[in-house]
Amino acid sequence: MSTPLLSVCRLTKRFGGLVAVDALDFELASGEILGLIGPNGAGKTTTFNMIAGAYAPTGGEIRFAGAPIHGLPPHEIARRGIMRTFQHNMPFAGLSIADNVLVGAHTKFRGGIGGILVGTARRDEAEQRRRAEEMIAFVGLGEAVGVPVTALSFGQGRLLEVARALAGEPKVLLFDEPAAGLTPGECERLAGIIRGIAERGIAVLLIEHDMRFLLPLAGRVVVLNFGRKIADGPPEAIRDDPAVVGAYLGDPAAAHAGMRERR
Amino acid sequence: MPRLVYYLAVIAVLAALPFFLASYQGDVYRKMLLWVTLALGYSFLFGIAGQVAFSHFAFYGIGAYGVVILWFKLGVPLPLAVIGAIAVCAVLALVVAIPATRLEGFYLALATLAFAQLLIVVLTEGGEVTGAAAGIQRYALPAIFGVRLTGPYYTAVIVLLLVGTYAILSRLERSWFGRACRAARDNSEAAAAMGVDVARIKVIAFTLTSTLAGAAGIVYAFVDNGVAPTSFDIDKVFTLLFMIVIGGSGRLAGAVVGAVLLYLAPFVLEPYIGHHHPLVYGCIMLAAILFQREGLIGVFDGVRRRFARARPRSMELAA
Numbered sequence: 001m002s003t004p005l006l007s008v009c010r011l012t013k014r015f016g017g018l019v020a021v022d023a024l025d026f027e028l029a030s031g032e033i034l035g036l037i038g039p040n041g042a043g044k045t046t047t048f049n050m051i052a053g054a055y056a057p058t059g060g061e062i063r064f065a066g067a068p069i070h071g072l073p074p075h076e077i078a079r080r081g082i083m084r085t086f087q088h089n090m091p092f093a094g095l096s097i098a099d100n101v102l103v104g105a106h107t108k109f110r111g112g113i114g115g116i117l118v119g120t121a122r123r124d125e126a127e128q129r130r131r132a133e134e135m136i137a138f139v140g141l142g143e144a145v146g147v148p149v150t151a152l153s154f155g156q157g158r159l160l161e162v163a164r165a166l167a168g169e170p171k172v173l174l175f176d177e178p179a180a181g182l183t184p185g186e187c188e189r190l191a192g193i194i195r196g197i198a199e200r201g202i203a204v205l206l207i208e209h210d211m212r213f214l215l216p217l218a219g220r221v222v223v224l225n226f227g228r229k230i231a232d233g234p235p236e237a238i239r240d241d242p243a244v245v246g247a248y249l250g251d252p253a254a255a256h257a258g259m260r261e262r263r
Numbered sequence: 264m265p266r267l268v269y270y271l272a273v274i275a276v277l278a279a280l281p282f283f284l285a286s287y288q289g290d291v292y293r294k295m296l297l298w299v300t301l302a303l304g305y306s307f308l309f310g311i312a313g314q315v316a317f318s319h320f321a322f323y324g325i326g327a328y329g330v331v332i333l334w335f336k337l338g339v340p341l342p343l344a345v346i347g348a349i350a351v352c353a354v355l356a357l358v359v360a361i362p363a364t365r366l367e368g369f370y371l372a373l374a375t376l377a378f379a380q381l382l383i384v385v386l387t388e389g390g391e392v393t394g395a396a397a398g399i400q401r402y403a404l405p406a407i408f409g410v411r412l413t414g415p416y417y418t419a420v421i422v423l424l425l426v427g428t429y430a431i432l433s434r435l436e437r438s439w440f441g442r443a444c445r446a447a448r449d450n451s452e453a454a455a456a457m458g459v460d461v462a463r464i465k466v467i468a469f470t471l472t473s474t475l476a477g478a479a480g481i482v483y484a485f486v487d488n489g490v491a492p493t494s495f496d497i498d499k500v501f502t503l504l505f506m507i508v509i510g511g512s513g514r515l516a517g518a519v520v521g522a523v524l525l526y527l528a529p530f531v532l533e534p535y536i537g538h539h540h541p542l543v544y545g546c547i548m549l550a551a552i553l554f555q556r557e558g559l560i561g562v563f564d565g566v567r568r569r570f571a572r573a574r575p576r577s578m579e580l581a582a
Contacts, residue, residue, distance in 0.1 A: 052456065078458035090453035092446045094513070102439070103446040107458035109439040113467065116438040117431060125438065168458060 005030050005203045006051070006082075006172050011060035011070075013046050013227075020046040022227040023060065028172065033194065033204045035218030035235070037211065039247055042224040044207045048176055051205070052084045053077040064172070079107045083170035087177040089157035091149040097141060100149055100160055101132040104167030128167075135163040139193055155186040162193060172203045179213040191217050215239060223247065270426060277422040281415040289414065293421055293486055295526045300425045300479045302506045302522035303515055304472040307432050309504070310513025311441060312468035313448025315368055317500045318359060318375035321382045322473040324495030326352050326480025328399075331490055332392060335402045345481055352477025356470040364465035379497055386492040398491030417485065424482045428475050433515055435471075444468050445513075505544050509551045511558030520559050 004027035013021040021043040028034050038044050049055045051062055053074035062070040064080055078084075083104065092100050105128045115121040136142055139159040144152060152160060158178065165173055175194070179187045187210075194217060198204050208214040214221070215235040223231040223238060225247040231238055238244055277296070281289035305319045329348030333339040339347060363374045386393045393399070404412050412420060435441050446454040447461045455461050484490055502525065510521020529540040536543070551558055 073460075074452075074455040075458050075460045078456055083458075084456050086453065086456070090450050092449040092453065094445055094449050095442065099442055099445075103442055103454065103457050103459065106439060106443055106446075113435070113440060113471075116434050116440055119434070121438050128439075164457065 004028060005065060006205070007061075007063045008047075008051070009061040009063070011047065011050060011062060012058050013043070013050060013055060014058045019227050021050070021057075021224075024224070024227070024229055026222045026229070026232065028203045028205055030171070030203050031198050031201045033198045033206065033217055033219050035206045035208055035214045035221040036224065037208055037214060037221060038224035038230075041226075042247075043227040044224055045176070046227075047224070048084075048174060048205075048207050051077075051082065052174055078168060081169070081171035082174065083165035083168045083172070084174040085158070085161035085165050085176060085178060087180055089154065089161055091152075091157060091160055093150050095149065097136060097145050097147065097149055097152075097160060098129065098132055101135055101163045101167045102128055104135075104164035105132060105169075107168055132163075132167055135166045138166070138196070139163045140189065155182050158182060158186070158190065159193075162190075162197075166197065170202060172205065173197060175204065175206045175208075177207055177209055179208060179210045187213050211239075270430065274419075274422050274426050277425070278419040281418045284415075286414065289418070290486075291527075291530060293418055295523060296418075296421045296425050297479055297483055297486070298503075298506070298526045299519055299522040300421075300428050301476055302503055302510070302518040303425075303428050303432055304475040304479075305500075305503045306507040306510075306513060306515060306518035307436065307444075308468060308472040310507060310511075310517075311436060311448070312444040312465065312472075314364065314465065314469060315372045316363070316375040316469065317372055317497075317504075318378045318473065319476050319503060320495055320497075320500040321375075321379040322352055322356060322476040323480040323483065324382055324386065324490075324492075325355060326477030327484040327490045327495075328386065328393060328480075329477070330481045331399050331402065331484050335399060336392065341405070348481050349474060349478055352480075353470060353474045356473035356477075357466070360466045360469035360473075364462065364469055376497070379500065383492055383495065383497065386495070393492075396492060398489060398494075400489040400491075403488050404485050412485070413488075421482055421486070424479060428479070429515065431475070432472075436515065440464070440467075502544075505548050507558075509547055509558055511560030514558070514560045517558050517560035524559075 006028040011024040050057050056071040221238045230243045231241045329351045333347045334344035443459045443464045451461045506521035506525045511517025
């Protein structure tokens with residue numbers, strides 16, 4: 001494996017007495033698709049939120065391209081090249097599809113307010129608008145352009161989330177349960193898009209509930225239970241891991257056995 | 264280039280118009296242009312940046328009082344007084360914006376309303392400096408090259424202000440900045456995830472539009488050659504709000520339409536209903552909120568869309 005682009009080291013988050021994420025370690029390389037799974041309350045979303053900057057960790061480190069990024073606000077994380085999608089689609093309702101995607105390219109605009117006033121920002125605008133159209137075509141929303149975002153189907157809204165995040169030319173793309181609420185057909189289409197994203201050299205971190213969606217897609221899977229990593233490996237190995245099966249089927253003995261084995 | 268020609272033509276026509284009007288009508292016309300200018304900035308702040316702030320008219324007053332105090336009371340040369348008044352507005356706007364834009368919706372409305380009310384108190388209790396309740400009166404612009412910039416001639420200054428304000432706001436609106444403002448308004452969490460520094464964007468939008476209101480106030484100071492606290496009463500900002508909501512919130516063209524209509528309405532309606540025009544305002548406002556959220560400009564959009572759709576269909580039939 002090449003040098004990690006994103007590395008998470010002994011990452012911990014406590015909410016009062018509850019340890020939501022406990023000394024979590026994993027690494028993510030360019031072009032890799034890493035799945036992060038676990039039962040409800042395992043700490044997936046908390047981990048996701050710490051990487052995306054929504055929460056500051058209680059302990060541990062998150063490094064991106066060698067530099068620590070934990071505790072930075074979300075807009076700084078995005079500026080560095082880590083973009084995200086939302087589980088519950090969060091479009092900008094008052095903006096067109098193209099403008100939604102262009103907001104994703106926000107950090108690509110050079111020159112400040114002065115550039116807008118003297119008119120030099122127009123060249124950037126034209127270039128980014130062209131790129132936004134590419135992204136819209138890439139996710140397959142080309143036909144829907146011109147439709148108000150509020151009129152998009154749930155699946156199309158998810159695709160818009162992806163196009164918007166891609167417009168920021170991310171090095172890491174975080175997906176928060178991308179298959180949630182999608183039809184099987186839409187899931188398949190989205191899986192193809194995610195593969196295409198990884199082929200572009202973007203590191204993909206998928207938080208997912210749906211094993212049938214994740215296992216064929218991910219190159220590697222990290223499994224969380226009660227905030228701890230209980231498995232880390234290729235999907236084939238994860239599927240048969242007794243600790244994982246135990247965690248999902250609710251057998252605490254098996255889950256703990258798995259954890260002890262690994263330590 | 265054609266854009267510049269277009270702008271120059273608009274300036275020429277708007278500035279020449281009062282020479283064909285009676286003196287009283289010309290005065291109404293000039294004040295209407297100032298309302299349009301204010302409505303443009305407020306439409307950006309309220310409609311595009313989504314900040315429910317009620318301090319817009321207060322900054323208009325700060326600009327007006329600022330330039331008159333600096334120039335007429337303190338003897339600062341006029342060009343410096345103008346720059347100074349703009350600087351005062353910008354700094355005050357920034358000071359208000361940094362804490363206020365961290366507030367959301369209702370609380371921002373309250374804080375800015377308190378600020379506007381505070382200004383009236385300061386102006387009324389300002390003694391020698393602000394001229395208290397009577398304000399500052401009886402000053403006049405010096406003649407420039409023998410021309411007194413009063414009456415119809417002063418219209419050119421107001422038109423330059425209006426067109427300049429429009430040019431700035433329309434450029435901002437169609438740029439990444441306008442988009443970031445709308446994104447932060449619609450969903451601040453998603454905007455931040457896309458790299459938008461929401462707090463910074465809000466502060467810039469508030470400071471910029473408030474400073475533009477201040478610049479309009481500077482120009483206003485020489486329309487009647489007098490400023491008084493009553494001109495900046497707290498209810499004025501609600502008239503601005505009615506203007507942009509009825510015209511179409513967040514749309515610059517809507518602000519123009521709304522400001523012209525609501526400013527002229529009392530003059531047109533007076534022979535029929537006397538001074539009861541607020542009643543009419545209220546009814547139109549209710550109708551706009553209940554039936555036409557996008558305002559009059561939204562009605563216009565709808566008609567235009569219908570025509571745009573009708574045209575290709577008729578071509579299909581022809582083919």
